[in-house]
Amino acid sequence: MSENVIKIKHRNASMLRGVLIRLLRNKAAIIGLVIILVLIFSAIFAEVVSPYAYDEQNLRDRFLAPSTAHIFGTDSYGRDIFSRIVFGSRTSLMVGAIAVTISSIIGTFLGAISGYYGNRVDNIIMRFIDVMLAIPNILLAISIAATLGPGIVNVMIAVGISSVPGYARLVRASVMSIREQEFIEAARSIGASDFRIIMRHILPNCFAPIIVQATMSVAIAILSAAALSFLGLGVQPPTPEWGSMLSDGRSYIRDYWWVVTFPGLAIMATVFAFNLFGDGLRDALDPRLKQ
Amino acid sequence: MKTLLEVQNLKKHFKTPKGMLHAVDGVSFKINERQTLGVVGESGCGKSTLGRTIVHLTPRTSGKIIFDGQDISKVDGGALKKLRPQMQMIFQDPYASLNPRMSVFQTISEPLIINQRVDNKQELIKKVTRLMETVGLSHKLANAYPHELDGGRRQRIGVARALALNPRFIVCDEPVSALDVSIQAQILNLMQDLQEELGLTYLFITHDLSVVKHISDHILVMYMGKMVEYTSAKNVFKNRYHPYTKALLAAVPIPKVGGKKERVILKGEITSPVNPKPGCRFASRCAYATDICLIEEPKFEVVQADHFVACHHVKTINAL
Amino acid sequence: MREKLLEIKNLSVIYSTEGKIVEAVNHISLDLYKGEAIGLIGETGAGKTTTALSVLNLIPNPPGKIISGEILFEGENILEMDHKNLRKMRGNKISMIFQDPMTALNPVMTVGDQIAEVVRLHDKASRKDAFIKAQQMLETVGIPGNRMHDYPHQFSGGMKQRVVIAISLACNPALLIADEPTTALDVTIQEQVLELMETLQKDFNTSLLLITHDLGVVAEVCKRVAIMYAGEIVEQGTLEQVYNHTAHPYTVGLFNSIPNFHEDVRRLKPIVGQMPDPAALPKGCHFAARCPDVMDKCLEKSPPIINLNDEHTVKCYKYVGQEGAE
Secondary structure (H helix, E strand, C coil), rough: CCCCCCCCCCCHHHHHHHHHHHHHCCHHHHHHHHHHHHHHHHHCCCHHHCCCCCCCCHHCCCCCCCCCCCCEECCCCCCCCHHHHHHHHHHHHHHHHHHHHHHHHHHHHHHHHHHCCCHHHHHHHHHHHHHHHCHHHHHHHHHHHHHHHHCCCHHHHHHHHCCCHHHHHHHHHHHHHHHCCCCHHHHHCCCHHHHHHHHHHHHHHHHHHHHHHHHHHHHHHHHHHHHHHHCCCCCCCCCCCHHHHHHHHHHHHHCCCHHHHHHHHHHHHHHHHHHHHHHHHHHHHHHHHHC | CCCCEEEEEEEEEECCCCCEEEEEEEEEEEEEECCCCECCCCCCCCHHHHHHCCCCCCCCCCEEEECCEEEECCCHHHHHHHHHCCCCCCCCCCCCCCCCCCCEEEEEHHHHHCCCCCCCHHHHHHHHHHHHHHCCCCCHHHHCHHHCCCCCHHHHHHHHHHCCCCCEEEEECCCEEEEEEEEHHHHHHHHHHHHHHCCCCEEEEHHHHHHHHCCCCCEEEEEECCCEEEEEEEHHHHHCCCCCHHHHHHHCCCCCCCCCCCCCCCCCCCCCCEECCCCCCCHHCCCCHHHHHHHHHCCCCEECCCCEEECCCCHCCCCC | CCCCCEEEEEEEEEECCCCCEEECCCEEEEEEECCCCEEEEECCCCCCHHHHHHHHCCCCCCCCCEEEEEEEEEEEHHHHHCCHHHHHHHHCCCEEEECCHHHHHEEEEHHHHHHHHHHHHHHCHHHHHHHHHHHHHHHHCCCCCCCCCCCCHHHHHHHHHHHHHHHHCCCCCCCEEEEECCCCCCHHHHHHHHHHHHHHHHHHHHEEEECCCCHHHHHHCCCCCCCCCCCCEEEEHHHHHHHHEEECCCHCCCCCCCCCCCCCCCCCCCCCCCCHHHHHHCCCCCCEEEEECCCCHHHHHHCCCCCCCCCCCCEEEHHHHCCCCC
C-alpha cells in the first residue's frame, strides 16, 4: 500500500524558476546582466578580445587619438588603451568577486553570532562594527592597504575587510527577526543544536538580502579598488587596472582626454550594470515573500 | 491510571524594563496517561508560557516538573536531548511554525535525522511516508513547500513532525486557532484519533472554550499566571464556580438564534502581569470582590470531588 | 417601513497577478436596509473582505478589478463616482473597521488626533471643535476623555478596537462595515466590544455590515445573514431562517463543524476537502466537490438562486421546484 513513491527533489526548483522569470521580465536588470556578462566574457578571453598586449609599448605612437587602429587611443607609453581596459576588467572583476566573498563570509559569520546569541556577545561584536563604521569606507580601505603594502592581494583584503560592517548589520537584523519565529522554536523542540539551527534554519532564510547586498557591493568594491590603485596603493604597473589608469592619465585630461575618459567610463558602466542587476534581483526576490 | 506529567508550583518570571513579569505564578496539576488537560485563558494568563516551560523551550524560574516519575525540572545538555523526543509540541501558527525553505519531506524527516532514528535513506523515506499517511497528507505533497499549502495541510505537517519521535506527551499550543472552522474540525478529529491509536497524552492550550470541552478530560482555567479553577470538562460546563470562569463561559457567542438572553459583561481590562498587586489577581474585575480579595490571595483548594477553585467567596457565590 | 440603504447588484471582482486570474467575487447580490445589521459569513478566501472593499471602491487596481455589477448607496452607484465624491463619502457616510486593531492605528499620532482628523476632514470643523468631538467619541466608546492625548501603544487590544470604532463613528455614518472586528480580541473583551457596537448601532441608527467567520457573533448582533463560499453567496435570509431552517449543504456543514458546548458530540463532522483555488474554480457549483448531496448536474452548471420564501434564498439544485416552499 505505501509504495514509497516519494521522490525527493532537492532544491526549491519552483521558487528559483519564479525568481528567474520575474528577473527576466525586468528590462533594466537584463541590461545590467548583459553588460556584466560582456565584462566577464572579455575578462576571461582578454587575450582573444584585445588587439594588442596590455604592456606592448610603442613610444612612437604615444598619445594617439582614438582611431581605427586604436579604438580608444593610446596612453603615455603608446600602449593600446582598449586592450588595457579589457585586461583591466579581469583585475576589477577578480577584486570585486574576492573582496565580496571575504566580506560576506566574515560579515555573515559575525552578524549571525551577534544576532543569534544577543546579550554580551552581540554587544561586543556590534561595538567593534560601530567602530569600523565610524571610519569612512575608503579611508578604512586605505589604512589597511597602506599597512599591508601594495599589491593586488592586499587590495582584495583591504576592500573586503572594509565592507564587513554592512553585511554584519544586515545579517544580524535578519537573524534577530527570524530567531523569533515559531519554526525556530520547533527546531529546538525536536533537538536541533544551535549550530544546526543557524546553518539550516536561520541563514537560508537570510539569503535574499545577502545576495542583493553582495551584488551591490561588487560595484563598491570595484570603485574602492580603483580608488586605491589611483592612490598608488593597489595594483602595481604594468598590470592594468582602471583606477591606476585614471591616475596615470590625470595630468593629461586637457590635451589627451581619452587616456582618462575611457577607463572612467568603464568603471561607470560596470558599477551601473551591477547596481541595475542588484535592484532587479531585489525586486525579483521580494514578491515571493508577499505570497 | 498512571500519572504521566506532574507539575508542582511551577513559576516562570521574565525580567522586563517595567518590572518582573509573572507569566506563570505557581501552577500545579497532574495529567494521567492517555488523557487531555485543557488549559484555558485569555491573553496574559500564561498558558503558552506554561506549555513552553514544561517542554523546556524556556527555563523555569522555580517549581518542579515530574515526567513519568522522574524529576526533569533541571535537565539540560545530554539528558535534555534524551528527554526531548518524549515531549513534543504542536505550534499555533501554521504559517510561522514551518521553515519556508524546507519541503514537507525535509521538515518531517529532520527530527528523525537529528535524533538518529534511521540508519539509511530507505528507512527515512519509509518512516516519513508512514507519518504523512498517519496525518492525512497525500504522498504527492512530499516535495511541496509551505507557501504552496493551506493552513490545514500545514498544520498536519506540524502534527507529523511532532509525532516523528514517538512522543508520549504533546503540548498543543492553540493548534487550531488559526484555522478555518471546517478545517479545525478535521484537525481536531485527527488529534483525537491519534490520541486513541497511539496512547498520547495532551496538554491542550486554547482560548476557544467550545474546542476545549470537546477534546479535554479535565480543564484548568488560568488568569494572569494563576490557576483559578480545575475540574473535569463535563463538570465545568455544568458547575462553574469561579467568577472568572462564569464570565468566560458566558462570553462565548452561541451560534443559535436567541442563544444568549443576557450578557455578562466583565468590567475593566485584563490587567498586566507585571509587578502584580497583592491579593486576588481577578479582584479588580470581579463583581463579588470584597476587601479581603484585595489583601489576601485566595488559595487554590478543593471545593467538591475533583473540583478546585481559588476564590475567597466560592461557597457563598455558588450557594454551596 | 424598511428603506434600502445599500444594494449590491451582481458584483464580480477579479485579481490578476502573474498571468493568473483570481475570481474573488462572482456575481453576488446583497441588500442592506437602514438601521439593520447583516452578517456576511464565510471562511478564508470566500471573498468577504473583497466584497467589503468593493463597497468603498477600495479594491487596489491593479491587480484587482471590479468587472461587473453596481453598488447603489442611497440610490447612487458607488462604482461610478468620481474620486472627489468617493473621498467625501469614505469615513463620512460609509466607514470601515478593519480586522487588526494593532495595526489600524497610526502609532505616532495620539488617539485624539486620529479621531479629530476624520472630523475635520468631513465636517470641516475647527481644531477646537474637532477635539471636543473627539473627546465625546472616546467617552461614547467607554474610554475616559482625558486619554485623548495618549498614543495607541498605551492602550490594550480591546481599547484600541474601541478607538477604531470611535474613529469610524465620529461622522455618524449611515453604514458601518466591520471586517472581523473582534476576531483578534479575547472573548471577554469581545463581549464588551460587541455590546458597544450593538448599543451604538441602535443609538446612531447605523446600518452594520458585519463580516466574520463566527456563527455565534452573528447570532448575537445581526438580524440577517448571508453565507459566502468561493466568491458566491450560497444562502441568504433572516437569522432565524438560516440558522433554524438551514438550506445549503455548506451552511449545514459549517454548523456541524463547530464544537458546540451545549451538546456532547463525540466526533465532529467536518466538511471534507477544502475550498477550491479561486484562480482555478471548477465548472458548475463551487461546492460540489465537497458536497454530501452532490448530483451530476451540480458538476455541469452553476446552480440557480432559489427563493425559498421572499427573504430566504439558496443557490443549490436541491431546492429547484421548492420556490416559496417555506
